[in-house]
Amino acid sequence: MVTAARGRPRSFDRDAALDKAIRLFWRRGYEATSVRDLTEELGIGAPSLYSAFGDKQQLFTEALRVYDEKYGGFIDRALADEPTAKGAAARVFAEAPERYTRRDLPTGCLIVSGDAGTTSTEIIEHLRRMRDSKVDAFAAKIRADITAGRLPADIDPRALGRYTMSALTGLAQAARDGVTRAELDQVAEIALRAWP
Amino acid sequence: MVTAARGRPRSFDRDAALDKAIRLFWRRGYEATSVRDLTEELGIGAPSLYSAFGDKQQLFTEALRVYDEKYGGFIDRALADEPTAKGAAARVFAEAPERYTRRDLPTGCLIVSGDAGTTSTEIIEHLRRMRDSKVDAFAAKIRADITAGRLPADIDPRALGRYTMSALTGLAQAARDGVTRAELDQVAEIALRAWP
DNA sequence: CCAATTTTATAGCGATCGATAGAAAAGGTG
DNA sequence: CACCTTTTCTATCGATCGCTATAAAATTGG
Missing domain, CATH: 1.10.357.10 (Tetracycline Repressor, domain 2)
Structure with a gap:
């Protein structure tokens, strides 16, 4: 069963974007990394970031999990x-x-x-x-x-x-x-x- | 030669205020300590803080120096x-x-x-x-x-x-x-x- | 083609950031 | 008393914070 993939497709690679976020958090920490920094580094708009990762805290939590593995x-x-x-x-x-x-x-x-x-x-x-x-x-x-x-x-x-x-x-x-x-x-x- | 002490006298103890600032910076760090936090903890208005200590960075630098001694x-x-x-x-x-x-x-x-x-x-x-x-x-x-x-x-x-x-x-x-x-x-x- | 669905870009929300202008208040000095 | 100096209080300033409403764009399903 292939997923439907309805609607407009995402224009960026979620995993690659997450890796960029990891490096930014790694370099500056949670607080010193602004959402604006993230959107610029990831090359996406704020709504795309929030749609793909929830809010800043959820993105950080996911970044932590993947960092710990990777x-x-x-x-x-x-x-x-x-x-x-x-x-x-x-x-x-x-x-x-x-x-x-x-x-x-x-x-x-x-x-x-x-x-x-x-x-x-x-x-x-x-x-x-x-x-x-x-x-x-x-x-x-x-x-x-x-x-x-x-x-x-x-x-x-x-x-x-x-x-x-x-x-x-x-x-x-x-x-x-x-x-x-x-x-x-x-x-x-x-x-x-x-x-x- | 005694200092003139012209003008309205300062209404707070500068050393005591600095010690409170030290503890606040110590607890939260430079960035997470806002000027508002400082004015509330020190019990003085923002203009008094800026007049007595310069800006936030100068206050932090002075806090570091006194912390290191004390x-x-x-x-x-x-x-x-x-x-x-x-x-x-x-x-x-x-x-x-x-x-x-x-x-x-x-x-x-x-x-x-x-x-x-x-x-x-x-x-x-x-x-x-x-x-x-x-x-x-x-x-x-x-x-x-x-x-x-x-x-x-x-x-x-x-x-x-x-x-x-x-x-x-x-x-x-x-x-x-x-x-x-x-x-x-x-x-x-x-x-x-x-x-x- | 026409809906339905999802993501995109634009613009801006209220809150807080560090810092300051302006006038009133409080002292010394004559 | 008036005058000078400094500090005080009140009320912001422009910039940035995390976040989102709105609507156009891009896809699938019919």
Whole structure:
């Protein structure tokens, strides 16, 4: 059953437009990105944007979801692929500097700084939950390693998970400040040494 | 020579008003704090604010300077008081969780997140320089310790200084996300372990 | 061709942004 | 008292914010 596709067809590629929106939000954050900025960057009128994505907040929420899959997913992949928590941490610290300083992409991380300077408690809460869920995921992996005897029993899984995500936050922020890939590589290597 | 004090006297305490502005900028950042927010919180009219502090950007710049002395100075003090770089790092990591979660004060750090969501390149550059200067100060202290043989010669002073400030940034951001003082204490303790 | 449906472009909505003009108010100085 | 200076209050200013009403344009179905 093919969809009817009645009415005037959309004149732009929705996925391509969403990707442009992601990069704009990534670069400037939710609040500093105006609807006018979006319509100019996406090359469409405001009514088209609202028709295709709802309102600004819905567009941002969708941008977050796709960003997390497309650009920020290296953390989830490391946790899924690596057999041990420390292996996942090592891989994340090894990949993060490159991820946060890619050419032709904004520096830093949308999930870390996307809610910067926003008053909307919904946006702030949404991103806080996303950040906390990464801490939870790391803590769970650490807990499993403790149970399996691969990590000492006296360490706190949540604290170590929080440290790891917190160090990544620091890396992302440093990248936004223009710190070079090479320096971030060194910083990430130091950060891993805190692990038991 | 006493100042003339001609004209109608100011009806508010300038220092007290500046402190209120500091806390407002600290809580919401430069962009999310409107002039209307400021006039309401400070209890003065807009013309009084502009007369006493210039414009919004000048008020923010002055707020940054006083904040750095009054609330953020524990880093500079640790670097000045402690004899070794690692001692300074240990003290900074020991104090930061309490500093970033004080009652009756905003969480986190104004210098870390004050430019969040701002488009003004002047504001962003100003804060980036403040953050970088702390990295420089730490790196200088580390370099001195290497010269004195208190730290191994194969470490990179700038990278270790960047790591330390980057970890502090992560702590400040976590505090903004509502992480408890107790958890931040644990995270800070882990962060120190990365030091040689 | 003619409806029906959906998207497009144009224009503008009320609200808020940072900042200021103009006059009244409050002090010192003679 | 009058005069000078500075701050205060009131009332905006033009620009921009997120968002939308309206109607023309572009397609499918009959």
